[in-house]
Amino acid sequence: MDWNHPDVYQYEKKIALKIPCYHMLYEMMDRLLTVRLDKDAAYVMVVGAGGGQELLTLGRRHPDWSFTGVDTSANMLNLARQRLKIAGIQLNADFIEREVKQLERKHQYDAATCMLVLHFVQDKRKFLQHIADRLAEGAPFFIAAIQGDLDSESFWWQMRAWKEHMLANGIAEQEWERFADSIGRHSHPIPAEEVEAMLIESGFTNVTRFFSAYLIDGWFAVKGGGK
Known part of the structure; x- marks a missing residue:
């Protein structure tokens, strides 16, 4: 998918129809993050912040937190801004159009999220x-x-089961076919055990799967040897 195409503004209208328990995924993320972070003020990096679902979910419940939202798509970042404005949520947030590797390393974030991005x-x-x-x-x-x-x-x-789910929720078969054709071409899934191994290799511990719906899994982990 071209994330700079004007059609990305339809993203947030359809994503919850495509992914089972989409909003629950973010609710669970927030509950677990709140338990682990346990801070009145925190600085959170949101990788792939375009679309805005993490910022909406976390911003409603943690008005004293600060965020850096990084995404390579200007259109998707604009969508995040629009959704926050419509929801009446004012965040202490920086929106940065670049890759995460281009962020300065001098600031160490208290937490990070990267939702529905890794397969790309x-x-x-x-x-x-x-x-x-x-x-x-x-x-x-x-x-x-x-x-x-x-x-x-x-x-x-x-x-095939995921296809039945999407079609039952009103997603056009042509749109499903575009999605299916993109697997292995524009998105690059790998087995769950490889994701978990890479997290450990990158310095994360306590790697735990907390969500699963068809082929989408969610994990949480801790940087370094934290309890």
């Missing part, structure tokens, strides 16, 4: 390392992505 990244190991390098020791990290072995039968069973 080809060099996942370096990407996760860039995030880890910008987190303080003990910082929680939340990530969700499409995962699976594209050569396995089970992957395509899940895809």
Whole structure:
């Protein structure tokens, strides 16, 4: 998908129809992050902030937190700004149009999120390392992505079931076909155990899966040896 195409403004209208328990994924992220962070004021890095769902979810409940929202798409960042404005949420937030590796490393964030982004990244190991390098020791990290072995039968069973879910929720079959055709071309899922191994290699501990819906899994982890 071209994230700078004007059609990205339809993203937030359709994503919850496509992903089962989409809003629950973010609710669970927030609850777990709140328990782990336990701070009145915190500085959170949101990687892939375009669309704005993390900022909406966290901003409603944590008005004293500060955010850096980083995304490579100007249109998606504008969508995040629009959604926050419509919701009447005023955040202490910086919106930065660049890759996470381009962020300065002098500030160590208290937490980070990266939701529904990793499958679009080809060099996942370096990407996760860039995030880890910008987190303080003990910082929680939340990530969700499409995962699976594209050569396995089970992957395509899940895809067929996911198709039925989307069509039942009003997604056009042509749109489903575009999504299915993009797997392995524009998105690059890898097996869950490889995601978990990369998180550990990048310096994260306590890697735990907290969400699963068809081929989308969510994990939380801790930078370094935090309890």
